[in-house]
Amino acid sequence: MTQPDDPRRVGVIVELIDHTIAIAELNERGDLVRRLRRARARITDPQIRVVIAGQLKQGKSQLLNALLNLPVARVGDDEATVLITVVSYSAQPSARIILAAGPNGETTAVDIPVDDITTDLRRAPQARGRAVLRVEIGAPSPLLQGGLTFIDTPGVGGHGQPHLSATLGLLPDADALLMVSDASQEFTEPEMWFLCKAHQVCPVGAVVATKTDLYPHWREIVNTNAAHLQRARVPMPIVPVSSLLRSHAVTSNDKELNEESNFPAIVKFLSEKVLSRETDRVRDEVLREIHSAAEQLAISVGSELSVINDPAMRDRLASDLERRKREAQDALQQTALWQQVLNDGFTDLSTDVDHDLRARFRAVTEDAERQIDSCDPTLHWAEIGADVENAIATAVGDNFVWAYHRAEALADDVASSFTDAGLDSVMSPELSKRAMGADFGQLKALARLEAKPAGKAQKMVSGLRGSYGGVVMIGMLSSVAGLGLFNPVSVGPG
Known part of the structure; x- marks a missing residue:
């Protein structure tokens, strides 16, 4: 599968970048040349990430194997996928x-x-x-040639749901989500919870109802689940499939059986909704980078041209540049409006996240105490322990999504503060990672797949958005357990 007719217009964007680089080199702007080259490498990277998630024993790995017609994922009766597995194209396995x-x-x-x-x-x-963080597999599958990269995740169910937060942490940087749930029954409460939270973070996705060959009533289940999604206001399509029929169809080269497996519907979804890049954050980021570089070059060239055409313009330009220089210096002061908004907002965010998670954990503790008081704990300890671990996993996931949206709101507030302060020399009304301190050199394709806290280099917005997955929760869990661990989020910037 290839990307349909270059929907991103990569060729046009690359041509524009090359033209801008040539102008920057003529004007000896090495800083802009480096930034534009990194942007060029980013836009020409064809990788499109699709996260495959689901509870245990729903057929995730078998679905991936059948989709690619290659045994790239471990399949078994136990927890088959135990590590994040990244599958991308390679001419040789x-x-x-x-x-x-x-x-x-x-x-x-x-x-x-x-x-x-x-x-x-x-x-x-x-x-x-x-420690092994993930497995990376190269597979010679035609489906992957267009840039698709599948990320198979460990099941989000099981004892204590140990992988729930890590899976949620992958979604902010994913292009799409395939949520796998077999057709044996309608959505469980944990599945609906996960779908609602995941859709808030990664809005492009589909539910894949597997094992339709095993359950004659799968149509009723699909209709019921569609109604659940509609009531929850989660506009995700449901695609019923049979991995077994797909495997038999490929083995026997039976097109009719392949249609019955309904795998072509998954391929159609990937082609129309994912490969078409209806939501392309990378492209938008690159275009902003080009726009910023072009603005700076236009100012430089325009100033020189004005002085050549009107020598008296030199004094006015010098005065204007001094004014802009003062504005830039003021913007870097701790008393600047954006600094105040950031410091106050970060303090509130840290405090609110901490308070929210503590409140959730208190509720978990109170519920566990009620369970213990109502029965003989020596007879039901395993059941009580499993309930507590599931409740903690749910609390952490809720807290993660809530903090993610709070961080986005804070980033928007900081960006708006530049306009509110009347800084016309800071032309960044739209929030971007570059404008807020991040660099294209740091936006590596798979650098964030560990779903762990990011390093210091991811500043402000990218730090708030991309590095949350674990820091607050680790600090909170440690304090609840009575461990005096330092929580980096409790320290504000500045």
């Missing part, structure tokens, strides 16, 4: 594991035999005792 940062502070990629992907790689001998 390949596999590697990404290890946690070592003494030098950087992650390490280690090649492994392709046959090893069917085993539990959490304790792979190639890791030499280091």
Whole structure:
């Protein structure tokens, strides 16, 4: 599958970038040249990330294998996917594991035999005792040639839902979500909760109802689930499929059986809604970068032209530049409006997130105490423990999504404060990672797949949006457990 007719107009954008780079080089603006080259590399990166999520034993891995017609995902009766697995295109099959940062502070990629992907790689001998963050697989599938990259995630159900927060943490940077739920029954409460939260973070997605070959009543289940989504105001389509029929169809080259499996409907969704990039954040970011560079070059060239045409213009330009210089210096002062908005907002955000999570944990504790008081805990301890772990996972997930939206609102407030302060030299009414301090060199394709706190380099907005997944929760869980761990979010900027 290829991207339909270059929907992003990459060729036009690249031509525009190259033209702007040439002008920047003539004007000896090396800083703009570097930024534009990074933007060029970003827009020409064809990777489109699709997260596959779902509860345990819903057929996620089998769905991915059938979709690609390749055994790229581990399948079994137990928890098959135990690590985040990234599957992208490669002319030859390949596999590697990404290890946690070592003494030098950087992650390490280690090649492994392709046959090893069917085993539990959490304790792979190639890791030499280091934690395995994810598995990356290269597969020669035509479906992946257009830039699709599938991210198979561990099941979000199970004992204590240990992977719930990590899966939610992947969604802010995903292009689409495939939520897998088999056709044995209508959505469970945890599934509906996850769908609602996931849709708020990643609005492009579909529900894949698997195992239709096993359950004759799958149509009633699909209709019921569609009604649930409508009531919850989650506009996600439901695609009923059979991975088993798809596998048989591919083996026997039976087109009619392939149609009955309904896998072409998934391919159609990916082509029309995902590969078409109806929502393309990277493209918008690159266009803003070009616009910013062009503005700076236009000011420089325009000033020189004005002086040449009217020598008296020099004094007026000098005065205007001095004024803009003062405005820029004022904007960097701690007393500047945007600094006050950021500091106050960050303090409120940190306090509110902390208070919200503590309140949720208090409710969990009170509920657990009621359970213990109402029965003999020695007979029901396993059940009580599972309920507490599930409740904690739900509380952390709710807190994550709530904080994500609060951080976005704060970023918008900070951006608006520039206009409110009358800083006409700061031309950034629209929020962008570059304008707020991030750099294209830091927007690496898979750098955020660990769903862990980001480093110091991701400043302000990108830090608030992308690095939340774990920091607040770890600090809160530690304090609830009586551990005096330092929580980085409790320290405001400035």
